[in-house]
Amino acid sequence: MRVGASVLKHSDRPLVQVYDLAILDLDGVVYIGPDAVPGAAEHLAEVRKVLHVAYVTNNASRTPDSVADHLRELGIEVADEDVVTSAQAAARLLAERVPAGSAVFVIGGRGLEVALDELGLRPVQDRDGGPAAVVSGFSADLRWGTVIEGAILVREGLPWVASNTDLTVPTPNGPGPGNGALVGAVARFAGRDPVVAGKPEPPLLEETRRRVGGERPLVVGDRLDTDILGARRVGYDSLLVTTGVTGLPELVAAPEELRPSYVGSDLGALTRRHRAPVEDGDGFRSGCWRAEVRDDVLTVSRVEDGEDGGGGEDGDQDGGEDGGQDADAWWRVVAAAAWRHQDTAGRAPDLGDLRAPGNVAP
Numbered sequence: 416m417r418v419g420a421s422v423l424k425h426s427d428r429p430l431v432q433v434y435d436l437a438i439l440d441l442d443g444v445v446y447i448g449p450d451a452v453p454g455a456a457e458h459l460a461e462v463r464k465v466l467h468v469a470y471v472t473n474n475a476s477r478t479p480d481s482v483a484d485h486l487r488e489l490g491i492e493v494a495d496e497d498v499v500t501s502a503q504a505a506a507r508l509l510a511e512r513v514p515a516g517s518a519v520f521v522i523g524g525r526g527l528e529v530a531l532d533e534l535g536l537r538p539v540q541d542r543d544g545g546p547a548a549v550v551s552g553f554s555a556d557l558r559w560g561t562v563i564e565g566a567i568l569v570r571e572g573l574p575w576v577a578s579n580t581d582l583t584v585p586t587p588n589g590p591g592p593g594n595g596a597l598v599g600a601v602a603r604f605a606g607r608d609p610v611v612a613g614k615p616e617p618p619l620l621e622e623t624r625r626r627v628g629g630e631r632p633l634v635v636g637d638r639l640d641t642d643i644l645g646a647r648r649v650g651y652d653s654l655l656v657t658t659g660v661t662g663l664p665e666l667v668a669a670p671e672e673l674r675p676s677y678v679g680s681d682l683g684a685l686t687r688r689h690r691a692p693v694e695d696g697d698g699f700r701s702g703c704w705r706a707e708v709r710d711d712v713l714t715v716s717r718v719e720d721g722e723d724g725g726g727g728e729d730g731d732q733d734g735g736e737d738g739g740q741d742a743d744a745w746w747r748v749v750a751a752a753a754w755r756h757q758d759t760a761g762r763a764p765d766l767g768d769l770r771a772p773g774n775v776a777p
Contacts, residue, residue: 436629443659
């Protein structure tokens with residue numbers, strides 16, 4: 416049987432022993448809204464014993480210290496400087512484009528203002544301040560008059576950097592319009608697009624490595640179109656965790672450019688080994704799971720324990736008592752079988768009545 420190494424990466428060692436920096440997305444990975452993802456604090460306490468952890472967010476409205484305070488309230492040990500925001504990445508892009516001390520017109524709020532101050536730029540919201548550039552980022556308190564004045568400056572040709580182009584932002588009542596909606600409106604009015612700092616563009620991940628260090632970074636996220644695509648664009652390996660927005664339908668339909676290096680059920684996957692699934696007849700096997708696509712339908716079955724050349728996870732002591740290794744293996748065989756079918760048939764398989772096991776996100 417041949418290892419499907421071209422599908423997912425293979426690691427005989429826990430990921431914390433392979434990489435020296437974990438760059439974690441926040442919402443859907445560490446917390447969901449105000450609350451921690453179940454087990455996140457405990458997993459991160461173990462990870463931090465071995466691996467440096469940085470936390471990144473596309474949200475430009477919050478300052479790094481406010482994000483760090485939130486994490487500490489959730490029982491996660493973190494230093495303020497280990498949090499990096501898209502506002503900081505945007506400020507870096509501007510500092511490379513305008514003279515030191517320049518005024519920058521802010522279509523946004525405090526997160527951007529603090530980031531600009533940090534790099535010696537002067538945030539303003541009045542064209543009488545002589546802005547040399549424009550930066551835009553999400554702020555729930557943004558005045559429409561500020562948007563109008565900034566948009567006119569963009570149309571006049573000033574350099575323009577956007578913190579991110581996320582179309583939605585989480586709210587207590589469900590997703591609301593995010594910074595991407597505002598960027599789209601300004602871009603249509605001005606007839607030009609901004610330079611973008613946040614994921615999936617490289618600047619935020621590059622800024623994180625610049626600030627935190629590390630020679631072998633691993634990006635950890637729950638979104639294929641921002642976290643995983645961003646990692647691929649900057650050339651970093653990635654771990655997709657299924658505690659957030661990416662579930663079974665999104666994973667099996669992922670095109671090649673959105674596929675992670677590894678997939679796991681939660682942050683505990685950082686402490687576990689990731690043996691790539693092996694081909695088993697017309698399907699793939701990992702640990703006690705086997706997946707195949709037959710007549711366009713993806714099926715997963717539990718098989719007897721035994722040596723399969725790339726599994727055997729059930730006997731590993733690093734899998735944890737919560738069944739995490741078993742859950743990781745389920746997601747790996749699903750990805751391997753579904754992606755091969757997509758690459759050969761040109762379409763994602765039908766899921767039929769397939770559901771993830773109870774200890775795995777649906």
